Amino acid sequence: MIRGGKRRQREFEKVALPYLEAVYQFAHSLTRDATAAEDLVQETFLHGFRSFARFEPGTNCKAWLFRICKNCFIDKFREKRRRPAHQEIALAEPAAHDSPHDVAMFERNSIENEEIFLDLFGDEVNRFVHELPEDFRQALLLCDLQALTYEEIAGVLEIPIGTVRSRISRARSFLRERLEGYAREYGYLKEPRR
Amino acid sequence: MxxxxxxxxxxxxxxxxxxxxxxxxxxxxxxxxxxxxxxxxxxxxxxxxxxxxARREPVPPQLERRVRASLAREAAQASKDSWVRAPWLRAAAALLVAAAVVLFVMHWTSEEPALVHAEIVHESLAKAHRTPASPFKKPGDLGRHLFDNFGRTACYPGLQQNQDIQLSGWCEESFGDRNALHLRYDCKGKALSCFVIFGDVIPKFDTLEQKALGSHMKQLPNGKTICYCTCSREGRTVLCYHSSKQHFVLVFDRELEETVYANLDPTLR
Structure with missing residues (x-):
């Protein structure tokens, strides 16, 4: 039985440990604290190990671990940290309501060279990301940094897939507006064309 | 569109x-x-x-080691718990305590227990085994039969001091609807048998190596070595053990059996 336990441990480590860094990034985005994130990661992998029998091979292990991580965070960390409750920041409506002149800076013709475009921004990207309400931020980061599908994000955050779609769209619009405002402030961008 | x-x-x-x-x-x-x-x-x-x-937080270098260590602890604990959860091992552990008490009493009291030749027990059991229509149909029948016919304790008296007993083999047998473990011992070339009767389905002994039975051997503080086996809950309990001096087949009566179980942690029953 001891050998069985070791074998199960090795199997779990083989499947789950490659996502250690991803889980840490996700845990850090939840806790915003390195020490708390470490604790959360350890708790996540322990819970994952205990429920490894319920993991379905062939499904996305990373999404499975993220969901465990999120639940661990809710169970153990959120109560301690008592961060401000859901922030009702007014986000832009989905991109469908944007008009073309709102996207000037991001047009290919505005800044042709993408490397130059990317170099215009530094840590303000992260600052603006952290201004996002948590629910929107998580959906956006899971999509753009962790490459989860909308369905997997819906599973991790336990929200309908339509809500995922809406949050990602609105979060990107918010982010783009803030970046444009920054670029205009520093003269990287002319006033929008009318 | x-x-x-x-x-x-x-x-x-x-x-x-x-x-x-x-x-x-x-x-x-x-x-x-x-x-x-x-x-x-x-x-x-x-x-x-x-x-x-997007900022990627640097993963602390010790984190992977920390996670692996916690998983190893968890795996070890799970293995330990699984042993503790094994009902036949729990019962055996409980009976080991009972056996230790019995041996202690037998060792230090001058009054010899009522001894019955183990070969008689063996013969009786073998006869029952050969009977097509076994009389032992219900849980407890065999234990009751043993108890009624041989009293509380059956002992093989032919063993002398300092004689070695070696476990030479074992097999699963059944008596009626009961399961039993047939242990064979060798004592200076003479084959001995004892039976351990189970009230429930016999544990998966086919997955155990013979040496696993050796783990049932216990050195008592008084210098005796016993080999003990487990019991039934629903029926009578049979405990076999041998020491360097004697070889016993101990049949628990209902009262003692109930005492043993009454003192078990409810979660272990």
Whole structure:
């Protein structure tokens, strides 16, 4: 039985440990604290190990671990940290309501060279990301940094897939507006064309 | 597809969430609509900007080691718990305590227990085993039979001091609807047998190596070594053990059996 336990441990480590860094990034985005994130990661992998029998091979292990991580965070960390409750920041409506002149800076013709475009921004990207309400931020980061599908994000955050779609769209619009405002402030961008 | 519909799909198209038909329609619209094409490009650049610029927190170098260590502890604990949860081992452990008490009493009291030749027990059991219509149909029948016929304790008296007893083999047998473990011992070339009767399905001894039975051997503080086996709950309990001096087949009566179980932790029953 001891050998069985070791074998199960090795199997779990083989499947789950490659996502250690991803889980840490996700845990850090939840806790915003390195020490708390470490604790959360350890708790996540322990819970994952205990429920490894319920993991379905062939499904996305990373999404499975993220969901465990999120639940661990809710169970153990959120109560301690008592961060401000859901922030009702007014986000832009989905991109469908944007008009073309709102996207000037991001047009290919505005800044042709993408490397130059990317170099215009530094840590303000992260600052603006952290201004996002948590629910929107998580959906956006899971999509753009962790490459989860909308369905997997819906599973991790336990929200309908339509809500995922809406949050990602609105979060990107918010982010783009803030970046444009920054670029205009520093003269990287002319006033929008009318 | 109009502009409104196209822009509703811009994020999904970028994220690879559109099915091929919708994606084709979306691309066709962008080819014909410069404003929507610029909008789609802005979405792509925002996504890329986030990918390039998002801060990746450095993973603490000790984190992987810490996680592996916690998993190892968990695996070891789970293995330990699984042994503790094994009902036959728990019962054996409980009976070991009982056996230790019995041996202690027998060792230190001058009054010899009522001894019955183990070969008689063996013969009786073997006869029952050969009987097509076994009289031992219900849980407890065999234990009751043993108890009624041989009293509380059966002992093989032919063993002398300092004689070695070696476990030479074992097999599973059944008596009526009861399961039993037939242990064979060798004592200076003479074969001995004892039976351990189980009230429930016999544990998976076929998965155990013979040496696993050796783990049932216990050195008592008084210098005796016993080999003990387990019991039944529903029926009578049979405990066999041998020491360097004597070989016992101990049949628990109901009272003692109930005492043993009454003192078990409820979670171990």
């Amino acid at each position: 109009n502009c409104h519909e196209a822009m509703m799909l811009a994020h999904e198209a970028l994220d690879g969430e559109l099915e091929s038909i919708a994606l084709e329609s979306f691309k066709e619209h962008l080819a014909d609509c410069d404003a929507c094409a610029r909008q789609a490009e802005s979405v792509r650049r925002t996504k890329k900007l986030l990918w390039v610029k």
